[in-house]
Amino acid sequence: MPELPEVETVRRGLQPVMEGAKIVKAEARRADLRFPFQPDFVARLQGQVVTGLGRRAKYLMADLASGDVLLMHLGMSGSFRVIKPNDEKSPGEFHYPRGKDSSHDHVLFRMSSGADIVFNDPRRFGYMKVIARNALEDEPLLRGLGPEPLGNEFDAAMLAQSCAGKKTSLKAALLDQRVVAGLGNIYVCEALHRSHLSPRRIAATLATRKEEPTDHAKRLVGAIHAVLNDAIKAGGSSLRDHRQTTGELGYFQHSFKVYDREGEPCKTPGCGGIVKRFTQNGRSTFWCPKCQK
DNA sequence: CCGCGGGCCTGAGAGC
DNA sequence: TGCTCTCAGGCCCGCG
Numbered sequence: 001m002p003e004l005p006e007v008e009t010v011r012r013g014l015q016p017v018m019e020g021a022k023i024v025k026a027e028a029r030r031a032d033l034r035f036p037f038q039p040d041f042v043a044r045l046q047g048q049v050v051t052g053l054g055r056r057a058k059y060l061m062a063d064l065a066s067g068d069v070l071l072m073h074l075g076m077s078g079s080f081r082v083i084k085p086n087d088e089k090s091p092g093e094f095h096y097p098r099g100k101d102s103s104h105d106h107v108l109f110r111m112s113s114g115a116d117i118v119f120n121d122p123r124r125f126g127y128m129k130v131i132a133r134n135a136l137e138d139e140p141l142l143r144g145l146g147p148e149p150l151g152n153e154f155d156a157a158m159l160a161q162s163c164a165g166k167k168t169s170l171k172a173a174l175l176d177q178r179v180v181a182g183l184g185n186i187y188v189c190e191a192l193h194r195s196h197l198s199p200r201r202i203a204a205t206l207a208t209r210k211e212e213p214t215d216h217a218k219r220l221v222g223a224i225h226a227v228l229n230d231a232i233k234a235g236g237s238s239l240r241d242h243r244q245t246t247g248e249l250g251y252f253q254h255s256f257k258v259y260d261r262e263g264e265p266c267k268t269p270g271c272g273g274i275v276k277r278f279t280q281n282g283r284s285t286f287w288c289p290k291c292q293k
Numbered sequence: 294c295c296g297c298g299g300g301c302c303t304g305a306g307a308g309c
Numbered sequence: 310t311g312c313t314c315t316c317a318g319g320c321c322c323g324c325g
Contacts, residue, residue: 003318034301034320058319076319077303104303123302125319168296177320184318239318240305259318282298284316 002058002074004149004182005231006242006250010080011055013245014117017082018050018062021113027094028107034075034127044068044130045109057145057181069133071141075125077241085114122241145181149224154180156213156221163217164207171199172281180224186237186259187227189286193258193268194223198292199285230255258286266291 002010026045028037038044048064055061062070083096094108096116107119107128119126131139146162147154162179163170173179174188183191192199197216206217236242236250239260244250253260257267258275266273266288273290 006318073319075302076317101304121302122304123317125302166295172296175319186318237318242318281296 002076002078002236002242003184003187004055004058005187005228005234005252006236007055007058007060007074007182008232009236009244009250010074011053011060013082014060014080015053017111017113017115017117018053020050021111021115022047022049023109024112025094025110026108030106033106033121033124034073035129037128038130041128041130045070050111056142057148057177058184059142063133064130067133068130069136071129071131071139072119073127073141075121075123075127077123078119078121078126079241079243080245081118081120081243081247082245083116083118117245144178146176146178147180149180149182150228154221156217159221160207160213160217163203166203168203169199169280170197170201170203170206171285173203175281175283182228183224185283186256187224187231189259190227190257191220191223193287193292194227195219196268196291196293198289199280199287201293258288261286 023045026042028041031037044066048066048068050062051065052063053060054063058073060072064070094110094116096118101120101122104120104122105118106121109117111117129141136142147158159180163173166173171188171192174183174191175185189199197220206214206220231237231252234250234252234255235244235248237252238249239253242250261275262277264275266275268288268291271288271291273288275286275288277284277286279285
């Protein structure tokens, strides 16, 4: 599922039941997700109070009173479900109401707030890892991540600078988490469309010879801000796996202008073009050749 | 160093 | 109905 808006939606759903609550019981129901769980994974979580729940790029980060941080990534198909205190369950074991794909419920947390939190991930590209907060900057998973696209330091000058000298396509550059951290295939397609820039454009063309931000870079940054904020407001995009923590679908997929709309009319007012699809770096790109140059 | 393609997994949908 | 094939929101790794 998860690009930045989906992960942020999940964070906002988990925050009320995690922050300030203790992880009374934790359970990993298999030996691995994308990677094997650490041998002390459960031990470092149980009994810990979650002092804060943050997000960095597509990672959720739960701060623990012990000084550890629980890093969580949803991969392609991960989702969290919150089961409220009054739902059916017993104190000792996880007897929560099972969904039909409960065989993919891999990690369970029982919180002192009374809620159970269930992590489900059919494809198991997701992962969790506990690390010491004072070792965050050495963490390989986080090292090299570029700026937060909704953060203050991400602006046209910085984007143009990061793209300077890049011979790859603008599409590939925006998917590179070292350039900007949190975009994925959907929101890159949508941001390029909103800024009327072709996904085939060479990334370096965003930078001028003077290395100053061009109008193109400004347009692109504005489009990235807008599409991410709109998608967060909509609870993310649900194509197949993404759910809000309540189980509700996100609904930003209804606002896609190009993604998954091959052969349909471009939604840019007055454009009249047809959305096309082609493959770049092994992934589908959706765009309108008429209004994206 | 850079850019690209393969691979990791399972499930949904299309086509036969 | 059921089989086979393709494709999917991410990211790491190895190759040239």
